[in-house]
Amino acid sequence: MGTPLIELTNVIKNFGPVDVLKGVNFTVEEGKVTALVGDNGAGKSTLIKGLSGVQPFDGGKVMFRGEEVNVRSPRQASAMGIEVVYQDLALCENLDIVQNMFLGREEKFGGTLDEAAMEFAAQKALQSLSVRTVKSVRQKVSSLSGGQRQTVAIARSVLRNAKMVILDEPTAALGVAQTEQVLNLVRRLADNGIAVLIISHNLADVFEVADNVSVLYLGQMVAHLKVKNTNRDEVVAYITGSKSMTGVA
Amino acid sequence: MSAPTPISTGHEGTVRDQFRSYIQRVRGGDMGSLPAILALVVLAALFASLSPYFLTTGNIANLFVQASELTVLACALVFVLLLAEIDLSAGVTAGSGMAVFQVLFGVLGWNWIVALLLALAAGAVIGAVIGFFVSRIGVPSFVVTLGLFLGLQGFMLLLLGDGGIYRLEQPELKAIMNSNMPVWAGWAMLAIAVFGSFGLGLSDRMRRTKVGLPTRPFIMLIFKVAAIAILGGLVVLLLSVNRGQALLAIEGVPIVIPIVLIILVVGTFVLDRTVFGRYIYAVGGNPEAARRAGIKVAQIRLYAFIICSTLAVVSGLLHASRIGSIESTAGRTIVLEGVAAAVVGGVSLFGGRGRLAYAAVGALVISIIDNGLGLIGLPAGANFLITGGVLVAAATIDALSRRRSGVSIMRT
Structure with a gap:
């Protein structure tokens, strides 16, 4: 299997007296979709905030491609190739798709914006993900549907040469057809060699798109399962705490 | 893996396809200054039929000169309106800049070019003060600039004395609006x-x-x-x-026309083709998204207020040039006309939408109402009523087109 892209060992995070992560072990592999599931308050958000540098971990070891790293800020995480697509997407609706995809990293040509190069790169990034749902890369984001916006937000991370993309509830607000489109996109992201970490409450989505599923229960990682070797009932049992596994690697 | 047909860029197709997609955008609520241009045509036709003087070359030249002052002020305000902020003190900032000029040039006898540059610098300082309170401390711009609106009136009175009116003697400056x-x-x-x-x-x-x-x-x-x-x-x-x-x-x-055109062209270039301009639109559209993209939101806000106040002093210069004097009471009412011009032209009060050209069209609409009603001899009261009505109509179009493009629903 080789070394995983990210390997967490005994990671700890507490907020004052409250231990939110109590020694979590966790791995994410390149080219695979890893689902992180768990009930509310299990520590999923805290885990991704630690990975993305928003709220650094208090203890434990983070290995990135076999080397120990200490992620202290979102900028640093981004420089390493870790991109997060948050639930609220953070797009500017008055700007078009190209402008949003390059926001904060505009390409310049003689001191001015190089619209042509950005347009071309955005077009290629969307094509590499086989996106067919958007009509024009110069459409304003305000005219896009929820699924299309999600697509733009995900494609933006591809444009930034992400090695790992963390998706926070990417299908939470979407209808059936749009959920399908976004899940296909997630799959293609992994097929392109990117490590995808998807946080979801929707087990149907998890079973459709993920290769591995890890379950958090009250700040501890209680299970790492291969999706093809498990079933819904088992995952639910881990999430609710009615089943637990010891000695998880 | 790649799709067989590339995603469109909006540049494909024949002239007809392009025209069709433009119509689609307009129907989707992206009207720009189209309503204002229509209003301009209708008003021009109306006044031309009511007054034989309206379409004389003398009046047309007059109209452009009258509109230039308002155009520059409206352009100044666009920079802050794009951030969904406002500068109610822009008019008195214009007056204060000219008061500074009068003290340096008229009282202390400095070189007029130096005095003028320092007047512009005074505008920049005022903008920096507003920007500081708005972006670093978080006081709403409405309140900060309302405070400055009052404070700067006092500043002008202190500099120029009660009821102070000074003739603007420098021929180069008088020539701007009069030659x-x-x-x-x-x-x-x-x-x-x-x-x-x-x-x-x-x-x-x-x-x-x-x-x-x-x-x-x-x-x-x-x-x-x-x-x-x-x-x-x-x-x-x-x-x-x-x-x-x-x-x-x-x-x-008139000499003022190329000056206004240069401001329009340079400003549009900055907004459309530089990273700074892109960030202004981004911050105006969604400050949180801009922040997460690594944009220094506070800094962008600060610069926008500095640009606004500095350009406001330019409009103050045009005003002083036209009336030939510098007054301690200048600029109290024009700021509202400036905001009205920008909004009438299609600049959104909600931020993120608008261009300098829209502000120029809006300024022409406001000026044509003023000019035309004066010619047909309606009382000043009617002027205010009609201008106010046009402003409310424009703001309504803005709010409705926002609703249509779905922005107001998405932003909670």
């Missing part, structure tokens, strides 16, 4: 505009072709340049005719 360029200079200005826009259009096309992107039909560029040539040519032609009495010829484009 005209030679006729040939007007045509040269038009030639620069036509060749400039053609050259810019060509270089954009070449860049796209080089990268491998489709370009719009070439004929569209020709149309655009031809429109500039014909409309601009008409205006220059009208202004080149002698509009004075038999003995004293008054002809040529």
